[in-house]
Amino acid sequence: MKLPVQNDKITTPEKHAKLEGLQSSGDLNIYKIEVDVVIIGSGAGGSLAAYELSRAGFRVLMLEEGSYFHPGHFKTDEVYSLSRFYRDSGFQMSENNYLSVFQGKTLGGSTTVNYKTIAYPRNNIFDDWEKIFGISGYRENETQDLVDEIESFLKFEVPSEDLLGPNQSILLPVLRDLNLPFYYYTALSHKCQGLGRCSLGCPINAKQSMYMNYIPAALDFGAKIFTQMRVLKIEDGIKKRVLAEFVKDPHEPPISGTINRMEVFAKTVIVSAGPIESPALLIRSGLGNKSVGTNLKLHPGATVMGVFESKIDMHRGIPQLLRIDGESNSKYWIDTWNIRPSSYSRLLPYNGISLFNTLQKFSYSASAVVQVRDGVKGKTLGRVDWRSGEKKIFYELSPEDEKQLLMGIRQLCRIYSHAGAKYIVLPFLNRTDPLPVNSADSFDWILNDPSHRKQLILNSIHPHGSISLSSNSSLGGVDKNLKLYGLENLYVMDSSVLPTSLGVGPQLMTMIVVLKSLKKLIKTLKK
Ligand SMILES: Cc1cc2nc3c(=O)[nH]c(=O)nc-3n(C[C@H](O)[C@H](O)[C@H](O)COP(=O)(O)OP(=O)(O)OC[C@H]3O[C@@H](n4cnc5c(N)ncnc54)[C@H](O)[C@@H]3O)c2cc1C
Ligand code: SF4
CATH class of the missing domain: 3.50.50.60 (FAD/NAD(P)-binding domain)
Incomplete structure (x- = not known):
């Protein structure tokens, strides 16, 4: 356009x-x-x-x-x-430097x-908006007119499955075999050609x-x-x-x-x-x-990479189209995302020869991020402040959110190992090398090994x-x-x-809340 x-x-x-x-x-x-x-x-x-x-x-x-x-x-x-x-x-970090x-x-x-x-958040999210914050009128069936107005401006499309990059399509047979729930996101795009450059403009x-x-x-x-x-x-x-x-x-x-x-x-x-x-x-x-x-809520995410024997070239295709839901009653979900070499290197917990060897495998790697709904009831250990002439971001994962992320990491390890990955790069500060894997591994140790607590490398785009x-x-x-x-x-x-927190990207809900309040503001200002 x-x-x-x-x-x-x-x-x-x-x-x-x-x-x-x-x-x-x-x-x-x-x-x-x-x-x-x-x-x-x-x-x-x-x-x-x-x-x-x-x-x-x-x-x-x-x-x-x-x-x-x-x-x-x-x-x-x-x-x-x-x-x-x-x-x-691109280096906006929390004060403790791991996010x-x-x-x-x-x-x-x-x-x-x-x-x-x-995507519209699920209905249970609005139960808390009502019960805790006294805010009502935002369920999907109550805001259709606002969504229609937004859609008349921004084109919504469901991109064709052909535009799934190899980073995502490699997982499809496993998701079907293991009967894991997944869906494709609707996109704010018009005639997207899957060039894979959304995060670069x-x-x-x-x-x-x-x-x-x-x-x-x-x-x-x-x-x-x-x-x-x-x-x-x-x-x-x-x-x-x-x-x-x-x-x-x-x-x-x-x-x-x-x-x-x-x-x-x-x-x-x-x-x-x-x-x-x-x-x-x-x-x-x-x-x-x-x-x-x-x-402050972040939908904190932990990125996991699977390293395969054949080339993946993950930058191809729509970066984020496939969404994998967490196990039932969990608060995590998995988004596939095509990361590029510099982000890849920043998310690797290794140094020296191990870092060099893993980077050499970039073209053979696929990546996805486990995200969690932090602040389910509105409360988090996250805060923004302004001190000494600078903004500061403070953030701590709650033990429950950490557990959810570990569950998601375990699930992703299972998915990648079934998809044929030979190694997995785990987002733990205390791991020094990629983990050799095979499809018989259970990965339960990820939840049970206490040495991984407080070791997660996190990122947030929400x-x-x-x-x-x-x-x-x-x-x-x-x-x-x-x-x-x-x-x-x-x-x-x-x-x-x-x-x-919403459990889906915040853009649509932000626009709905803002649009609804603008209608009232315009009336007030005109009085
Ligand atoms: C890489 C990435 C991927 C994402 N993917 C998705 C997605 O797929 N789906 C989704 O729903 N959401 C996604 N998001 C999040 C979504 O884009 C945001 O939630 C949404 O844009 C937030 O809108 P906002 O108005 O709050 O802030 P923003 O859109 O961030 O806008 C704030 C603006 O204010 C400007 N500003 C800040 N301080 C000042 C100042 N002092 N003076 C003047 N200007 C200032 C900033 O420069 C910025 O342009 C993604 C975000 C990123 C970064
Ligand atoms: S950059 Fe993103 S929106 Fe643009 S064509 Fe590529 S995948 Fe589609």
């Missing part, structure tokens, strides 16, 4: 010098502007808000820290892509680099990233969108003041006359900076109650829930309308607000 022409209206740095009202003092260029609503962050939540509010006739300005990246920038080079399109260059949290830092947010699967715009739909539609309704502008602080008041600074892109030559600092005045502020940066921004601005930043939605201010950071408790005209509209 072609890039939308409306995107030419995005205020990228080369347009700064021509902005009317730009004030210069020495080397400092300051741009001040007043609007009705300022939105911070352009991901799944922020872009939807920009569209709905500009369509309703409000003067909207959206600030995005990342640049406007599109197929003109996307390459197969993984190191380049991580460093350019991802937060902290990586991946997030996009680009126009469109994580939707520009995500695996584009969509889709080179043919088949993926329905926000810069392909909601962002151009918001521009059509007059929204102003500034990229490479990082919001530092929000100051409360009848008119709020949002302070932002220019972020230079080290891959681009310097441009003269760019804005150094921006001050935006608006009655209403919407924070959509994602589940790590939204709480970090609110905490450094001194806004919000004690719940802000707490109970952070959420750090400013929970709740009808009770002692349990959440925002109320039913997503308004920050204790403040007027300040809303959080992103995946931070999801109160419990």
Whole structure:
């Protein structure tokens, strides 16, 4: 698909010098502007808000820290892509250093680099939303109109089984033989060709990233969108003041006359900076109650690799299409995902000759990730804070979640060994070599051996829930309308607000919750 022409209206740095009202003092260029609503962050939540509010006739300005990246920038080079399109260059780590949290830092947010699967959470999830958080009206049968609206913008497709890469198709006979439940995800894409590059940016715009739909539609309704502008602080008041600074892109030559600092005045502020940066921004601005930043959920994942005798070349095909459900009554599930060499090397617990030998087998490897629903009842040992001028992520697996992950790892070992893998690379810090396997192994020792406790190497692509939605201010950071408790005209509209973990990717549910609250907000603002 072609890039939308409306995107030419995005205020990228080369347009700064021509902005009317730009004030210069020495080397400092300051741009001040007043609007009705300022939105911070352009991901799944922020872009939807920009569209709905500009369509309703409000003067909207959206600030995005990342640049406007599109197929003109996307390459197969993984190191380049991580460093350019991802937060902290793809190295966003928890304080204890054993968990990586991946997030996009680009126009469109994580939707520009995500695996584009969509699925509705199972109904039992909403029992807890109701019982614990007093939040109702989100079951699948209650939100069909909202899903239809979203679908009229973002194309949903079930990609053909032919686009399953070898990483996934190699497992199909085993899943059928062992009678293990699996299904294919619906995808937010249109005419996906299975090029396997979703996490590096889709080179043919088949993926329905926000810069392909909601962002151009918001521009059509007059929204102003500034990229490479990082919001530092929000100051409360009848008119709020949002302070932002220019972020230079080290891959681009310097441009003269760019804005150094921006001050935006608006009655209403919407924070959509994602589940790590939204709480970090609110905490450094001194806004919000004690719940802000707490109970961060991650769907923590442990990646397992099977090493085969014949070549797999796992980068081919749709990266994540096949989902394998956990054993009955478990909280884990397994997603196949095609990882690339740099991520592969980061997830290997080995060093020296063992690392070198395993990397040599990259083309012969298949990989999948076991993920767990942490924070089933909304509580986790995860937290975001802002200290010494930096955001901090604290996260500990609960013993129950660790057990679930170990069960999933055992299951994946069984699947890979039945599929003919000769070795398995386990995600344990204390293992020094790949494990030789055969299909007769039971792998029960994975659950029973205490030496594996607290040794898991974890990753997350689904952070959420750090400013929970709740009808009770002692349990959440925002109320039913997503308004920050204790403040007027300040809303959080992103995946931070999801109160419990979902068991599926958070994009669709984030959009549903945000869209529902936007309908109420528009009515309130029009009064
Ligand atoms: C590799 C990967 C694969 C994924 N796969 C799936 C999937 O298959 N299905 C699914 O449902 N979900 C998936 N996700 C998750 C999904 O993309 C996110 O849950 C969703 O995009 C969250 O939306 P959001 O609005 O909360 O934040 P984001 O989409 O992350 O957007 C936040 C934006 O705010 C910007 N920002 C942050 N701080 C500031 C600041 N101070 N000033 C200005 N801007 C700021 C960021 O740069 C970013 O662009 C994946 C994520 C990743 C990283
Ligand atoms: S698999 Fe390829 S074509 Fe399909 S969305 Fe991802 S990058 Fe685009």
